Amino acid sequence: MDTLYVYVISDSIGETGELIAKASVKQFDTDDFEIKRYPYHNSIDQIEPILDEAAKVKSLIVYTNVVEETRAFIEQRAKALNLHVVDVMGAPMKAIEAILGYAPLREPGLIRRLDENYFKKVEAVEFAVKYDDGKDPRGAKKADICLVGISRTSKTPLSMYLANKNFKVANIPLVPEVPVPKEVYDKDVRRVIGLTCDPAKLISIRTERLKSLGLSSGAKYANLERVQEELDYSKKVMTELGCKVFDVTNSAVEETAELIVEYMRDTFEERD
Structure with a gap:
């Protein structure tokens, strides 16, 4: 045959x-x-x-x-x-x-372009995971966007949402006792985004977080004095940086992300 x-x-x-x-x-x-x-x-x-x-x-x-x-x-x-x-x-x-x-x-080759877009998205998600919560401050230097803010200001969910828009995002927690990494100050300030929130909202979110961990709601983490101290510190850092700041108090993650995307598009004419 x-x-x-x-x-x-x-x-x-x-x-x-x-x-x-x-x-x-x-x-x-x-x-x-x-x-x-x-x-x-x-x-x-x-x-x-x-x-x-x-x-x-x-x-x-x-x-x-x-x-x-x-x-x-x-x-x-x-x-x-x-x-x-x-x-x-x-x-x-x-x-x-x-x-x-x-x-x-x-x-x-249009389907290949779609595939390339998919792989870029995967790469961005992997980047967000690798450089989440200040694990490696070097990520701030490599990132398209560097988010800074105190705990529970939606840094991680925003990083993941923006990654799905093909942005490589690193996020750095601001803690009064911990110096801000040099990489953040060295970065193009237009790519640094500050996140802030109303103290009452933060206390509510942190209290729920403590409950989910089986910890006392009276812990310092959810204490008004401590929260205000952190917010004051973060405001000082963001002022020093001169970065764009978004208030996440009354915004869903998706809404804040879209505002950030719009800001990046207007500033750099980048893709969403």
Whole structure:
């Protein structure tokens, strides 16, 4: 029995076409096949020799190209050579065009751009975890955004939310007894965001936190005098830095995050 050769031609990396080819061939009781993938092939000069080669063996052409000129050439040349062809993108795009009422972009590699965006988001989330709560002050230097504030001012949830917007965020707790890392003062102050909160709200949040840990609500952590001391200290630090400050008292994490994103966009014309 002659070997079946499946030629996968793509204007991107060709993963989609190869997966479909493999899944299809596996439905047949044969191991006598070979899949040959040709990524980033979008010109007639690149594709014509592949079709000519395929015409000499038992073959199937699977392609995912989206540019109309290239697609037309593959169909016409394959017909002339009596080749079997599967147009992976054609039918789905045609159906979606009929539903939406407008033509597709026909830009090669769009799915890879989406994947790259996904990996950037993962990288940002990993960054936020690594540099959470001042674990490593060097993160302040590398971060797109450095959040500073006392305990329970939403630094960690904001870091994670902003990470999902592709921002690398480090957060540094401000504690009167602990010096602020040099990296914070050395950073572009426009990338340092201060967080503050009403003392009564903070006491309420900290009291609940103590309860969840099985500790007494009368601990110094939730004491008005201590909370006010921390707030005064954080105000002094933020004034010294000259950084932008957001009050999180009456804002959900999502709302504060959107304000920060808007500020960054206006300041640096960055993406959200």
